[in-house]
Amino acid sequence: MKTLVLNLALLCLVMTGYAQSSLRGVLMDPDNQPVLYANIALHQSVDSTLIKVEVSDEEGRFNFEGLPAGAYFLKVSYVGLSDLIREISLSQDEQLDLGLLSFTKGGIDLQTATVTAARVMVEVKPDRTVFNVDGTINSAGDNALGLLRKAPGVLVDNNDNISVLSRSGVLVYIDGKRLPLQGEDLSNYLHNIPAEQIDKFDIITNPSAKYEAEGNAGIIDIRLKKNKNEGANGTLSSNLTQGQYTRGNLNLSGNYRNSAFNIFANGGYSAGENFNTIDFLSFQNGLQLTETNRFVRDWQTYDYRIGADFFASKHSTLGFIVSARNNDGSGTSKNRIEIAQEATGNLTDSILVADGNSDFFQKQSTFNLNYRYEKEQTSMNIDADYGRYRNGNVRYQPNRYYDPTGEYVLTEVINSFDTPRDIDIYTFKVDFESKLGKGKFGTGTKLSQVGTDNTFLFYDETNGVPVLNNKSSNQFDYNEMVYAGYINYNTPLGDKWNFTAGLRAEYTDAVGDLQAFDPELQEPPVQFNYLSWFPSAGLTYQVSQQNTLSLNYGRRINRPDYNVLNPFNNQLSELSYEKGNPFLQPEIVNNMELGYTLKYRYNFKIGYSKTIDQITRLIGPSDTDERANFITWENLATQQIFSANISAPIQVTKKWNAYFNISASYLNNQADYGGNAIVDVQAGTYSIFQQHTIDLPKGFKGEISGWYSGPGVWGGVFRYDPSWSLNLGIQKKFLNDQLNVKLSAQDLFYESGWEGYSKFNGLYSIGNGNWDSRQIGLSLSYNFGNQNIKSRRHSTGLEDESKRVGNQ
Numbered sequence: 001m002k003t004l005v006l007n008l009a010l011l012c013l014v015m016t017g018y019a020q021s022s023l024r025g026v027l028m029d030p031d032n033q034p035v036l037y038a039n040i041a042l043h044q045s046v047d048s049t050l051i052k053v054e055v056s057d058e059e060g061r062f063n064f065e066g067l068p069a070g071a072y073f074l075k076v077s078y079v080g081l082s083d084l085i086r087e088i089s090l091s092q093d094e095q096l097d098l099g100l101l102s103f104t105k106g107g108i109d110l111q112t113a114t115v116t117a118a119r120v121m122v123e124v125k126p127d128r129t130v131f132n133v134d135g136t137i138n139s140a141g142d143n144a145l146g147l148l149r150k151a152p153g154v155l156v157d158n159n160d161n162i163s164v165l166s167r168s169g170v171l172v173y174i175d176g177k178r179l180p181l182q183g184e185d186l187s188n189y190l191h192n193i194p195a196e197q198i199d200k201f202d203i204i205t206n207p208s209a210k211y212e213a214e215g216n217a218g219i220i221d222i223r224l225k226k227n228k229n230e231g232a233n234g235t236l237s238s239n240l241t242q243g244q245y246t247r248g249n250l251n252l253s254g255n256y257r258n259s260a261f262n263i264f265a266n267g268g269y270s271a272g273e274n275f276n277t278i279d280f281l282s283f284q285n286g287l288q289l290t291e292t293n294r295f296v297r298d299w300q301t302y303d304y305r306i307g308a309d310f311f312a313s314k315h316s317t318l319g320f321i322v323s324a325r326n327n328d329g330s331g332t333s334k335n336r337i338e339i340a341q342e343a344t345g346n347l348t349d350s351i352l353v354a355d356g357n358s359d360f361f362q363k364q365s366t367f368n369l370n371y372r373y374e375k376e377q378t379s380m381n382i383d384a385d386y387g388r389y390r391n392g393n394v395r396y397q398p399n400r401y402y403d404p405t406g407e408y409v410l411t412e413v414i415n416s417f418d419t420p421r422d423i424d425i426y427t428f429k430v431d432f433e434s435k436l437g438k439g440k441f442g443t444g445t446k447l448s449q450v451g452t453d454n455t456f457l458f459y460d461e462t463n464g465v466p467v468l469n470n471k472s473s474n475q476f477d478y479n480e481m482v483y484a485g486y487i488n489y490n491t492p493l494g495d496k497w498n499f500t501a502g503l504r505a506e507y508t509d510a511v512g513d514l515q516a517f518d519p520e521l522q523e524p525p526v527q528f529n530y531l532s533w534f535p536s537a538g539l540t541y542q543v544s545q546q547n548t549l550s551l552n553y554g555r556r557i558n559r560p561d562y563n564v565l566n567p568f569n570n571q572l573s574e575l576s577y578e579k580g581n582p583f584l585q586p587e588i589v590n591n592m593e594l595g596y597t598l599k600y601r602y603n604f605k606i607g608y609s610k611t612i613d614q615i616t617r618l619i620g621p622s623d624t625d626e627r628a629n630f631i632t633w634e635n636l637a638t639q640q641i642f643s644a645n646i647s648a649p650i651q652v653t654k655k656w657n658a659y660f661n662i663s664a665s666y667l668n669n670q671a672d673y674g675g676n677a678i679v680d681v682q683a684g685t686y687s688i689f690q691q692h693t694i695d696l697p698k699g700f701k702g703e704i705s706g707w708y709s710g711p712g713v714w715g716g717v718f719r720y721d722p723s724w725s726l727n728l729g730i731q732k733k734f735l736n737d738q739l740n741v742k743l744s745a746q747d748l749f750y751e752s753g754w755e756g757y758s759k760f761n762g763l764y765s766i767g768n769g770n771w772d773s774r775q776i777g778l779s780l781s782y783n784f785g786n787q788n789i790k791s792r793r794h795s796t797g798l799e800d801e802s803k804r805v806g807n808q
Contacts, residue, residue, distance in 0.1 A: 021067045021090045025098035027060040027076060029545070034060030035103060037601060038078040045071040045087070057654070069094070078103065129153065129647070131201040134225060142746070142777075144198060144222055145190040149752075150707060151201055152661035152689060153645055154220070160187035161617070164205055164217040165643040166665035166685065166712070167609055168616070169558035169587065171215030174222050175321075177368065177385055178212070178427075183563035185391055185421070188362060192301045192327050194249040194270055196237045196779065199225045205607075206536070206554045206591050209486040209502025210431065210442060213534040216558040216589040216611060224305070225253060225266070232256045233785030243775030245296075247272025254785070262309045271300040276771035284763045285626040288345040290338040291576065299329030307368075315375040321368040328361040335573045339627060348404040354573035356397035363390040377435040389423040399574045413574060414461035421562075422453040439491025442502075445484065452478040452562040456570070470517035476566040480510040480559070488536075500538040506557070507531045512565050512582055526565070526582050532557055550595040560584040560615060564633040578631035585635050587613045603647040614639040616669070617715035620677065620761040629763055636671040636679060636716060655695035663687045669716050677761040683719060685712025696730075703729040703744075711756075718767075720756035725749075725773070740781040747773040 023042070027035040038056045042064055051072065056062045069092040076084040081103040090096060131151045149156045155163045162170045172179045172186060181189050202221040204211070211219060225235075234254030241247045253266030278293040307321035335354040340347055364387070371382040399413040429446035458472035488502035510528040536554040543549060564580045571577035589611040596604045614636040622628035643665040650658045664686040671679040691705035706726040713719055729744035753770035 021069060021092065021094045021096065023064040023067060023072075023074075023088065023090065023096050023098070025062060025101050027056050027062065027078075027084075028100050028102045029078075029081065030103060032102075034058070035078055035081070036060060036599070038062075038076055041075045041077075042067075043073050043075065045073050058651075074098075076101065076103075129203040129205070131203060132199075133195060133201065134199045142195040143191050144193040144195070145187060146773075147195055147198065148190070148201070148220070150689060150705070151203060151220075152647060153203065153205070153663050155687065155709070155712075160184075160190075161714070162217075162220070164203060164220070165607060165609075165645065165663065166641050166667055167217035167589070167591075167611075167643075168614075169216030169556075169589070171212075171219045172222065173219055175224055176221060177366065177387075178214075178425075181389065181423070182561045185362070185389075185563075188327070188360075189325075189364070191274075192270065192299065192325070192362075193222070194239065194251065194268065196239055196249065196251050196781070197224055197266070197268060199223045206552045206593050207556075208500065208538075208554075209488045209504040209534065209536050210444065212446060212448075212482070212484060213504055213506055213532065213555070213557050214559060216556050216587060216609075218556075231258075231785060233783070235781060235783050237779065237781040239777060239779040241272070241775050241777040243772040244275060245273035245772060247274070247775075260311055262311075264308070265304070265306040267302075267304040269300070269302055271298075273298040274772045276769060278767065278769040280765050280767040282629060282763060282765040283342055284621040284629060286342050287627060288340045288342045289575070289627065289629075290340075292334075292336050293572070294334045295331060296333075297329060297331040299327055301325065301327040315373055317372045319368075319370045319372075321370075322366070324363075324365045326361075326363050329359075331358045331360070332356070333358070333572070335576070337573065337575055350404065350410060351402040351406050352399060352573060352575055353402060353406075354397055354399045356395055358393060358395040360393040361391070364388070377440070379433050381429075381431045383427070383429050385425075385427045387423075387425040389421075389425075391421040391423075393417070393419045395419075397571070397573070415571075416459040416461060416466050417570075418455070418457040418459075419570075420455050422451075424451045425449070436489070437491060439489055442486075442488040442490075444486055446482075447484075448480075448482045450478075450480045454478070454562055454566055456566065456568050458568075468517070471521065472568065473517045474521075474566070474568050475515040475517075476562065476568075477513045477515070478510070478562040478565060479513075480508065482509075483507045496542045498540040500536075502536045504534040504536070505531065506534065508559065508586075510559070512562075514567065514582065523582070528559075528586070530586075532588075546599040548597040548600075550593075550597070552591075552593045552595070554591050556589050556591065557586050558589070558615060559586045560633070564615065569630070575625070575628040576630070577628070581633050584615055584633060585613045587611055587615050587635065589614075601649055603645075605643075605645045607641075607643040607645075609639075609641045609643075611636075611639040611641075613637075614669070616679075618679075618717060618760055619758055619763065619765065621763045629765070634671065634673065634716070636669055638668075638670050640668045642666045652692075656692065657694075658692045659690065661689045665712075667713060669713070671716070673761075675761070679716050679760070681713055681717055681719075683711070683713040686710040699732055701731045703727075703731070705729075714756075717760045718756055718758040720754055723752055723754055725752040735782075738783045740779075740783075742777075742779040742781075744777045744779070746775050746777070750774045 027038050029035050036056055036058050040054045040056065040062045042051045044051060052064055054062045054064060067090060069090050072088045072090065074086045074088055084101055084103055086098065129152055133147050145156060145160060148154050148162060153165050161168065164170055200223045202223060204221065205218040207219055236252050238250045239248060249268060249270035251266065251268040255262060255264035273296065275294065275296045280291045282289040282291065303325040305321065305323040307319060309317050309319040312318055333356045337352040338348045339350050339352065341349065366385065366387045369384045373380045395417045397415045401410045402408060403410055427446065427448040429444060431442065431444035433440055433442040454476040456474050458469045459466035460469050484504060484506040486502060486504040490500040492498050508528055508530055512526040514523050516522045534555045538550065538552040540548060540550040564584060565582050566580040567582050569577045569579045589609050591607065591609045593605055593607040615633055616636050617631060618634055619629060619631050622630055646662045648660045652658055666684040669679050669681040687707060687709045689707040691703065694702045696702050706724065708722065708724040710722050711720060725747045726749055727744065727746050728748065729742060731740065731742045733740050752773045753768065755768035757766045
């Protein structure tokens with residue numbers, strides 16, 4: 001009997017636990033029209049714990065299912081309307097209908113307005129586009145550079161150069177801090193940031209005066225994951241990807257947070273191999289050169305990040321972050337050039353084979369101290385940063401010339417290279433913002449120092465003994481100091497207009513000092529000393545509740561860096577190399593953008609930019625060897641770009657959500673270097689990105705995404721052909737949504753490679769290339785701890801600056 005009573009009691013408890021209630025209602029605006037896509041958040045009354053979030057449909061309806069009995073409060077928010085809050089008490093198994101819920105009119109801050117209901121993949125804000133990658137299925141197994149290829153308005157070319165809205169000169173940030181790397185160093189760094197560590201990308205095409213003026217195309221800020229939940233929390237994730245080669249990573253992150261402090265840390269390990277190919281058919285000086293290249297690279301990376309925020313008082317937070325990333329590996333290159341007379345191209349005269357190998361390392365450490373004060377409408381941020389970057393690369397490169405049959409060696413030149421590079425960057429900045437009149441006034445200052453030491457050691461090897469070639473070796477040091485200050489003001493002009501204006505001043509003191517090992521080649525240092533002014537302005541107009549227009553203007557600068565200034569040859573083979581240009585001038589751009597937002601979801605933007613002294617990458621014939629060609633950098637006289645962008649999230653059905661992003665641009669490149677070295681290129685291009693997320697039976701979620709890039713121009717003169725990619729993914733969560741399993745397939749048809757041609761200064765080249773883009777990936781992620789208890793006070797430190805300073 002006792003057992004029976006115990007079992008009946010247990011059965012009653014189980015039945016009570018499974019008894020569930022529901023809640024529904026309809027949202028109406030002050031004009032009695034349905035409110036679509038509003039955020040509806042349900043919280044427990046006892047501790048404000050967030051239980052669930054829904055979004056209203058096209059008719060303003062919302063519905064919460066599977067709720068236990070209890071006391072709740074409902075908070076409904078929509079841009080332009082005052083928040084709607086309702087206290088609710090649900091009985092066991094109750095189906096509660098709230099009926100019509102009507103909003104009242106409220107103020108709107110057009111500069112920070114955004115809809116983030118279920119965290120859509122792309123959010124378009126007045127000052128930035130946010131590309132949310134955390135949680136997307138097809139991001140599994142990818143890396144930062146691969147994800148940028150999918151980002152709206154972003155193009156990554158065949159040399160991993162990044163442009164936004166067809167504008168080159170992008171500045172890359174990590175968690176609000178500038179990454180002082182360019183060229184191959186930047187490409188390698190981004191390749192080694194796994195997608196599992198990335199939360200989102202902030203793409204800021206027209207930054208305000210608050211931001212440093214560097215970067216003609218604006219800023220891409222890579223925001224890493226950081227847990228904001230209270231208590232102890234953590235995530236363990238791993239990924240395995242198989243293409244032609246295997247890659248994988250393992251990441252562990254965690255935090256502990258209470259009312260006094262937040263401590264967070266993460267660490268990761270990744271390893272793998274990849275490849276890329278580059279082929280050219282070139283015609284110059286009456287010769288035909290058929291060149292093939294294949295590069296294979298293996299690597300392993302260790303990284304960690306640890307930090308803390310201490311809540312010194314209700315209004316003050318002191319924080320620090322320390323991070324490090326160590327990457328090392330090796331690579332092999334196979335280069336083959338068949339040399340023939342253009343008139344008899346099928347008859348080879350000789351063959352150059354330069355099959356080399358390399359060992360490399362990258363070591364990076366960053367240190368940050370930050371303080372934030374915030375009270376009512378006044379805030380102040382202080383940041384001090386130091387970044388230490390140590391890179392090294394040792395390469396072995398034999399150049400062997402064979403007879404037309406490829407059997408007999410005619411001549412042989414063996415070279416090796418040792419190219420260490422040290423970068424140190426120091427920054428200190430203060431930002432202050434406070435209410436002034438009806439608007440907000442902001443001001444601040446920033447001091448930055450970047451020191452780059454580049455050593456280029458070129459060896460000739462004879463009988464197995466390397467001998468330093470002083471004529472081809474050098475030490476190139478580049479030091480840059482920038483002193484900056486700004487003011488910014490944002491104010492409403494009546495009920496419908498909002499105006500923002502800012503002015504930034506930057507004084508640059510830079511020296512490029514080339515120390516040639518051969519005294520005959522010594523040149524005086526190249527110095528840059530100039531004061532530049534960078535105005536910015538923005539105007540927004542709310543035509544009606546769901547229609548907004550915006551107009552933005554900004555002036556920016558792009559300074560040449562160490563990669564493009566060093567004049568010595570960095571060769572792929574004796575007949576194919578690149579060299580910098582120490583006489584490059586900084587480029588100045590003026591950007592104008594006109595935007596229109598419909599229903600806070602559909603975004604349209606057109607833009608115009610004109611750049612003076614555009615720094616561009618050109619390929620031309622060598623003036624010392626008629627068989628050789630090289631890549632260098634020059635200033636174009638002008639570059640003009642007209643661009644347009646459309647962003648549209650669409651709910652096809654209740655279970656099918658789609659996102660479309662369409663970009664188009666037309667550019668005009670002009671320069672005359674004398675003789676045949678003329679650039680006169682006009683070209684239009686376009687790109688389409690789309691993603692479809694579908695709720696499948698039994699808790700599965702599917703994802704189909706892809707992009708198509710039309711023909712266009714890279715650099716100054718290289719015209720590329722269309723390319724495209726199609727990706728598939730499926731996701732399922734287990735263990736109360738703590739375990740997330742993703743399976744993805746990337747570039748199914750292997751069409752994401754490139755091909756095209758260039759004509760410049762007597763050189764005509766037709767090229768194509770590809771990389772290990774077709775792959776299948778499996779990703780596992782397990783969350784543990786108090787994942788559902790959200791903090792009521794967000795951490796400062798290096799969090800999203802759009803939350804910290806409002807309009808930027």
